[in-house]
């Protein structure tokens with residue numbers, strides 16, 4: 001049988017890795033897929049650079065629409081990124097009856113409902129393993145490997161750039177900006193790196209996982225998004241003293257009346273495996289009712305690790321291409337007419353424990369007033385640390401770890417404590433998860 005023909009839109013970091021790995025491993029991939037898979041056409045605005053990557057291996061064009069219009073092409077890979085032209089091209093490829101592979105989590109988290117509906121109506125597949133945790137086969141695991149389970153929660157380090165920044169800052173004491181530049185140089189960062197550092201990229205990925213885990217539509221607009229830019233070294237150090245690491249986590253959790261969906265810096269016990277995931281590595285913890293807690297670890301960014309996931313999707317599509325569309329694995333794991341409209345909960349209803357740091361006047365009764373406020377709101381204290389103040393110093397830091405509480409109550413307690421004249425600076429509040 002002649003190879004299935006693939007068109008590649010965008011041959012930058014991930015595109016070039018995809019082209020190279022597919023060439024290098026073509027024989028083994030053919031033996032697995034049951035048919036050869038060949039990128040025969042590549043579109044990139046920078047045709048000279050594209051030609052330098054593909055040589056004589058594929059036809060290079062500057063206009064992506066030429067690829068979509070080619071009737072010989074069965075699968076289109078979109079590796080341009082963003083919600084703009086990438087969305088138009090994906091919709092046009094679907095309309096032209098092509099299967100689509102994409103690494104574009106931003107596009108799917110925001111426009112997934114429209115894209116999957118169009119693909120379903122047209123009987124084509126939109127595959128996106130590379131969009132979440134890059135090379136880690138987490139979509140495959142959630143959608144197929146764990147399909148017996150009622151998923152209870154997922155928590156993951158799903159942005160390599162921010163984990164790299166936090167790790168390098170902690171281990172080498174390097175400055176934020178220096179480490180961010182290095183992450184950009186290594187090809188981890190998004191075209192707009194504020195997506196990484198402000199938690200948007202992680203929220204895109206958490207949104208996609210929430211849909212697949214719980215059988216709900218992708219709803220990025222309901223996600224709570226908080227990055228690492230406001231994190232202070234003092235809190236990283238106090239957390240460490242108390243036996244915790246701070247990581248940027250993407251969390252989605254089943255609750256009685258809805259689902260939680262949130263990204264924020266989080267204290268995790270240092271002894272958990274996931275607390276020790278360093279550098280640009282990603283890790284996702286999934287808790288299913290039958291399987292218990294499972295952990296997936298690997299490279300979430302970079303040229304060839306991401307290509308690994310793109311090509312896995314190409315192989316899947318090659319195998320499924322001729323199968324009856326009604327019996328394929330559904331895009332969001334649940335059949336499209338079975339998605340639930342259970343809501344994503346507002347942050348006031350989220351339940352977590354907290355790390356609090358209060359800069360207080362070193363006077364009698366201060367601590368009693370603070371703990372009194374927490375007690376009135378039913379917030380129970382798990383651990384408490386007061387820094388010994390230096391000779392003649394009139395203020396000190398009080399660190400409090402709480403047990404689980406409803407976030408709305410915590411916000412009210414913080415407002416009350418903040419109003420005390422003996423609380424001298426804005427209270428630092430970081431959420432904490434035990435993840436067991």
Ligand SMILES: NC(=O)c1ccc[n+]([C@@H]2O[C@H](COP(=O)([O-])OP(=O)(O)OC[C@H]3O[C@@H](n4cnc5c(N)ncnc54)[C@H](O)[C@@H]3O)[C@@H](O)[C@H]2O)c1
Pocket residue numbers: 009010011012013014015043044045046062063064078079080081082085103104105106130131134187188189190191300301302303306
């Ligand atoms: N870099 C990673 O590690 C990584 C990991 C997972 C997912 N992703 C996602 O993969 C996608 C691609 O990321 P990347 O890092 O390879 O980006 P990149 O910037 O390295 O590559 C994008 C390429 O698209 C080309 N391009 C831009 N507009 C075009 C157009 N209209 N027509 C044709 N080509 C066009 C650019 O010239 C460039 O070569 C993004 O959605 C990104 O979020 C990246």
Ligand SMILES: N[C@@H](CCO)C(=O)O
Pocket residue numbers: 131133134158159160161162188189190196201300301302
């Ligand atoms: N910018 C992303 C790329 C992988 O999706 C990251 O740093 O993880």
Ligand code: NA
Pocket residue numbers: 129130131132133134135136137138139309
């Ligand atoms: Na993946």
